[in-house]
Amino acid sequence: MPLGALRATPLVEQATARLREQIVGEEWPVGTKLPGETSLAQLLGVGRSTVREALRALAGAGLVQARQGSGVFVIATKPKEDxxxxxxxxxxxxxxxxxxxxxxxxxxxxxxxxxxxxxxxxxxxxxxxxxxxxxxxxxxxxxxxxxxxxxxxxxxxxxxxxxxxxxxxxxxxxxxxxxxxxxxxxxxxxxxxxxxxxxxxxxxxxxxxxxxxxxxxxxxxxxxxxxxx
Missing domain, CATH: 1.20.120.530 (GntR ligand-binding domain-like)
Known part of the structure; x- marks a missing residue:
């Protein structure tokens, strides 16, 4: 599923849902390095702060992990239960x-x-x-x-x-x-x-x-x- 610009608020929730779809649908398999914040912001049509919050939510769900100096990587395609x-x-x-x-x-x-x-x-x-x-x-x-x-x-x-x-x-x-x-x-x-x-x-x-x-x-x-x- 290709990424595309999002509609109006709540942008963080929309960005999180869109990125989650890519991961759960295995468009981005485990081990994949996600595009950088700037690239994701452009693809989704939002600011970098929105992308940052969305990535934080995905990390909380156990789907991605930030690696110092390397970027953000997919570590699971099934979210852990909240x-x-x-x-x-x-x-x-x-x-x-x-x-x-x-x-x-x-x-x-x-x-x-x-x-x-x-x-x-x-x-x-x-x-x-x-x-x-x-x-x-x-x-x-x-x-x-x-x-x-x-x-x-x-x-x-x-x-x-x-x-x-x-x-x-x-x-x-x-x-x-x-x-x-x-x-x-x-x-x-x-x-x-x-x-x-x-x-x-x-x-x-x-x-x-x-x-x-x-x-x-x-x-x-x-x-x-x-x-x-």
């Missing part, structure tokens, strides 16, 4: 720990108490989740929550159902953050379709141990990804 991203990961991990306590128990109870109407609702929600794979992040998350809500409802415990309803807003935001943080659209195109189908099958078969284990393993796998350095 503090806000780490906090988002931690928040989603907290949500998943609560899910594990609440939903695993609900799945086990559902396997013992589900009715034919419950099974119909769960299978319909599973199909809806599958259809939402091609939708937006929000559409998919809403479909995923609908399936889990159907599982919780099948436990036929009004307190558990009410707790889950109160938990949904935090769960929804957590799931949207999860998709973005782990880049699941790229890494897991089916978004654990097999695991969710296995969960519904275990509940349909009246096997609480399998239902609890299936959901616990699914949530634990995601939690491990979130907690990975």
């Amino acid at each position: 503090w806000s991203t780490q906090l988002r990961r931690a928040a989603v991990a907290d949500v998943y720990e609560v899910r594990m306590v609440m939903e695993v128990e609900a799945a086990q109870l559902a396997a013992l108490r589900r009715t034919e109407e419950d099974l119909t609702a769960m299978k319909s929600a599973l199909a809806g989740r599958r259809s939402a794979l091609s939708g937006s992040n929000a559409e998919f998350v809403d479909a995923d929550i609908a399936l889990h809500a159907a599982v919780v409802a099948s436990a036929h415990n009004p307190v558990l159902t009410a707790l889950f309803a109160e938990f949904v807003p935090a769960l929804r935001q957590g799931l949207i953050d999860l998709v973005e943080l782990l880049d699941l659209r790229t890494k897991e195109p089916d978004h654990s379709e097999a695991g969710h189908a296995a969960l519904v099958d275990a509940i349909a078969e009246g096997d609480p141990e399998a239902a609890g284990r299936t959901l616990r393993e699914e949530l634990r796998r995601t939690l491990t990804q979130l907690q990975a350095p």
